[in-house]
Amino acid sequence: MTDFRVGVLGLGGIGSAAVYWASRRVGGDVLGVEQFSLGHVRGGSEDHSRIIRLSYHTPGYVELAKAAYLAWEEVEVDSGEPLVLTTGGLDLAPQDAAIGLEDYRASMSAAGVQFEELDAGGVMKRWPQWRLNDDVMALFQERSGIAMASRANSTHRRLAVEHGATLMDGSEVGSIREVDGEVEMLVGGRSERVGSLIIAAGAWTAPLLAGLGFRVPLQVTLEQVVYLDPRDLLQFHPSRFPIWIWMDEPSFYGFPVFGERAVKVAWDRCEILTDPETRSFQPRSDVTDAVSGFAARYLPGAAGPVRVAKTCLYTLTPDRDFIVDRVPGTENIYAVVGAGHAFKFASLLGKILVDLALDDATDHDISPFRADRPILAEESPIRSYMV
Ligand SMILES: Cc1cc2nc3c(=O)[nH]c(=O)nc-3n(C[C@H](O)[C@H](O)[C@H](O)COP(=O)(O)OP(=O)(O)OC[C@H]3O[C@@H](n4cnc5c(N)ncnc54)[C@H](O)[C@@H]3O)c2cc1C
Numbered sequence: 001m002t003d004f005r006v007g008v009l010g011l012g013g014i015g016s017a018a019v020y021w022a023s024r025r026v027g028g029d030v031l032g033v034e035q036f037s038l039g040h041v042r043g044g045s046e047d048h049s050r051i052i053r054l055s056y057h058t059p060g061y062v063e064l065a066k067a068a069y070l071a072w073e074e075v076e077v078d079s080g081e082p083l084v085l086t087t088g089g090l091d092l093a094p095q096d097a098a099i100g101l102e103d104y105r106a107s108m109s110a111a112g113v114q115f116e117e118l119d120a121g122g123v124m125k126r127w128p129q130w131r132l133n134d135d136v137m138a139l140f141q142e143r144s145g146i147a148m149a150s151r152a153n154s155t156h157r158r159l160a161v162e163h164g165a166t167l168m169d170g171s172e173v174g175s176i177r178e179v180d181g182e183v184e185m186l187v188g189g190r191s192e193r194v195g196s197l198i199i200a201a202g203a204w205t206a207p208l209l210a211g212l213g214f215r216v217p218l219q220v221t222l223e224q225v226v227y228l229d230p231r232d233l234l235q236f237h238p239s240r241f242p243i244w245i246w247m248d249e250p251s252f253y254g255f256p257v258f259g260e261r262a263v264k265v266a267w268d269r270c271e272i273l274t275d276p277e278t279r280s281f282q283p284r285s286d287v288t289d290a291v292s293g294f295a296a297r298y299l300p301g302a303a304g305p306v307r308v309a310k311t312c313l314y315t316l317t318p319d320r321d322f323i324v325d326r327v328p329g330t331e332n333i334y335a336v337v338g339a340g341h342a343f344k345f346a347s348l349l350g351k352i353l354v355d356l357a358l359d360d361a362t363d364h365d366i367s368p369f370r371a372d373r374p375i376l377a378e379e380s381p382i383r384s385y386m387v
Contacts, residue, residue: 003031003192003193003194004029004030004031004166004192004193004194004195005026005029005030005194005195005196005358006022006026006029006030006031006194006195006196006197006198006354006357006358007030007031007032007033007183007185007192007194007196007197007198008022008030008031008032008033008197008198008200009033009173009176009185009197009198009199009200009201009208010033010034010035010199010200010201010202010204011032011033011034011038011153011157011167011169011200012034012043012044012045012046012153012200012202013044013045013149013152013153013338013342013343013346014045014200014202014336014338014342014346014349014350014353015032015034015198015200015201015350016032016045016152016153016154016156016157016160016346016350017152017156017346017347017348017349017350017351018032018198018200018349018350018351018353018354019032019156019157019160019165019167019350020075020156020157020159020160020163020165020347020350021347021350021351021353021354022160022165022198022354022357022358023159023160023161023163023164023165024078024163025354025358026358027163027164028163028164028165028166029164030160030164030165030166031165031166031167031168031192031194032157032160032165032166032167032168033167033168033171033173033185033187033192034167034168034169034170034171035169035170035171035172035173035204036169036170037169037170038154038157038167038169039150039153039154041310041312042276042279042313043202043203043276043312043313044202044203044312044313044314044315044338044340044343045149045153045202045343045346046149046150046153046312047149047150047225047259047310047312048148048149048150048258048259048260048264049146049147049148049149049255049258049259049264050146050147050149050343050344051089051144051145051146051147051243051245051253051255051344052065052068052069052072052084052144052145052146052147052343052344053065053089053141053143053144053145053243053344054066054069054108054111054113054141054143054144055089055091055104055107055108055113055115055139055141055144056104056107056108056387057099057103057104057107057387058103058107058368059106059107059110059111060365060368061107062107062108062110062111062113063111063365064345064348064364064365065344065345066111066113067348067364068344068345068347068348069084069143070348071347071348071351072084072147072152072347074347075152075155075156075159075347078159079155079158079159081151081155082148083147083148083151083152083155084145084146084147084148085145085146085148085238085258086142086143086144086145087144087145087146087238087239087241087242087243087255087256088140088141088142088143088144088145088242088243089140089141089143089144089145089242089243089244089245090123090127090138090139090140090242090243090244090245091104091138091139091141091244091245091247092123092132092136092137092138092244092245092246092247093136093137093138093246093247093248094133094135094136094248095135095136095137097247097248098247098248098249098251098386099247099248099249099251099386099387100247101137101138101139101247104139105117105139108139108141113141114141114142115139115140115141116139116140116141117137117138117139117140118137118138118139118140119134119136119137119138120132120133120134120135120136120137120138121134122138123136123138127240127241127242129235129236129240129241129299129301129302130298130299131297131298131299131300132298140242144242144243145238145242145243146238146243146255146256146258147343147344147346148258149343152346152347156347156350168187171187171188172187172188173185173186173187173208174186174187174188174189175211176197176199176208176211176212176333177212178330178331178332178333179193181331181332182194182195182332183195183196183197183332183333185197195332195357196332196333196334196357196358197332197333197334197357198334198335198336198353198354198357199327199333199334199335199336200335200336200350200353201335202276202313202315202337202338203220203276203313203314203315204276205218205315205335205337206218209327209335212327212329212330212333213329214327214328214329214371216317216323216337216371216376217317217318217376217378217379217380217381218315218316218317218337219273219315219316219383220273220274220275220276220279220313220314220315220316221269221270221271221272221273221274221313221314221316221340222270222272222273222274222279222280222284222311222312222313223266223267223268223269223270223272223311223312223313223314223340224266224267224270224283224284224287224288224291224309224310224311224312225264225265225266225309225310225312226264226265226266226283226287226288226291226292226306226308226309227260227262227263227264227306227307227308227309227310228262228263228264228265228291228292228295228302228303228304228305228306228307229261229262229304229305229306229307230257230262230263230301230302230304231301231304232301233257233261235301236256236257236263236301236302237256237257238256238257238258240256241256241257242256243255243256245268246294246298249386250267250268250269250290251267251268251269251386252265252266252267252268252291252294253265253266253268254266254299254302260307260308261307262307262308263295263299263302265291265294265295265299265302266291267287267290267291267294268340269314269340269385269386270284270287271385272284272287274313276313279311279313280311281311282311283309283310283311287309288306288309292306314339314340315337315338315339315340316339316340316383316385317337317339317375317376318375318376318378318381318382318383318384319373319375319381319383319384320339320340320341320384320385320386320387321339321368321369321373322336322337322338322339322342322345322349322368322369323335323336323337323339323369323370323371323376324336324349324352324353324356324366324369325356325366325369325370325371325372326356326360326371327371328371328372332357334353334356334357335371336349336353340385341387348364352364352366
């Protein structure tokens with residue numbers, strides 16, 4: 001009865017990767033379904049750039065990040081297109097920062113990843129764009145850079161179709177159920193049957209999982225990025241300016257010039273709770289002001305007029321760890337939640353989910369991402385989003 005061996009619900013960043021990796025394994029026996037148009041901007045994965053880095057707060061994430069780079073390299077070879085731009089990356093922390101550098105130091109050391117330690121003077125000597133107080137310390141990791149988000153998504157989808165996959169857009173999956181060891185999806189009133197289903201629905205995940213009897217305390221937040229017109233564009237060229245993360249509360253992060261003739265700066269976790277159906281697309285002036293204020297203080301050369309500001313959605317688990325697992329109580333349904341930091345891992349997570357869907361196994365340690373971990377069963381869990 002199955003129409004396809006593998007089904008993928010949602011063709012955002014991770015779903016697009018999943019249809020690609022599935023098509024590499026089972027050719028045309030893959031169906032990808034997206035409720036909006038391909039490449040739409042209503043979710044969490046569309047913009048010119050996302051940060052990719054090896055610097056993470058646990059050795060497990062560092063090891064996963066290493067594998068993520070390898071997955072992107074495979075797609076670059078298959079597509080003939082660059083998808084990752086290396087710029088180097090700075091983790092900057094003032095004294096008593098809310099997000100200490102210690103875990104990052106220890107995790108990279110444990111995973112054998114090289115990095116440099118710099119004080120404020122050392123940072124400003126190498127990157128004179130920065131204006132830092134003396135108490136700021138930094139870690140520099142040379143392989144950090146830009147994952148070209150929108151390009152990567154369309155490349156994954158293009159290759160999937162070239163390998164034989166069927167992609168349906170403008171098709172909302174209404175309900176999902178397991179029948180006789182298969183999975184039936186109702187897509188725009190039509191029934192589609194697949195052997196295994198991967199749910200990569202981003203901000204729309206919780207109600208779909210609730211429909212399968214699995215309640216998970218996700219929060220959807222409205223996030224915002226701001227592109228500022230710098231005084232001197234060349235100063236922020238990728239060859240002269242690395243990606244960076246300000247490890248304090250509020251936490252900001254940014255990029256060299258890429259995709260827009262402007263410098264991108266953003267506030268991680270503005271924590272504006274929202275709903276994917278009713279969310280606003282209007283950038284908030286208080287967020288734009290906070291971002292411009294940060295730039296004026298620490299990156300004065302970038303603190304020009306706002307060229308464009310964009311909103312986007314995070315889907316947050318209480319511990320900000322991913323969910324990558326079979327949906328509890330099901331046999332052939334798998335789900336992923338990216339917790340607001342998964343794009344760098346998108347291709348790898350797509351690959352892992354396909355291996356789970358086809359073999360119920362993966363080479364990678366995903367034990368921290370179990371769907372049945374205790375905090376996900378709590379009615380009102382304590383939320384810690386600072387990573
Ligand atoms: C502002 C911002 C900055 C970020 N910066 C970084 C960064 O620097 N580095 C990093 O690694 N990560 C970053 N992230 C996080 C990362 O982008 C996300 O974790 C990741 O892109 C989520 O991908 P996804 O596929 O889970 O979700 P999405 O891309 O949102 O895809 C979900 C898809 O499912 C579809 N869908 C949902 N329900 C249905 C249904 N019923 N039927 C059919 N289709 C459905 C949706 O329409 C959507 O297309 C950032 C996120 C934001 C918002």
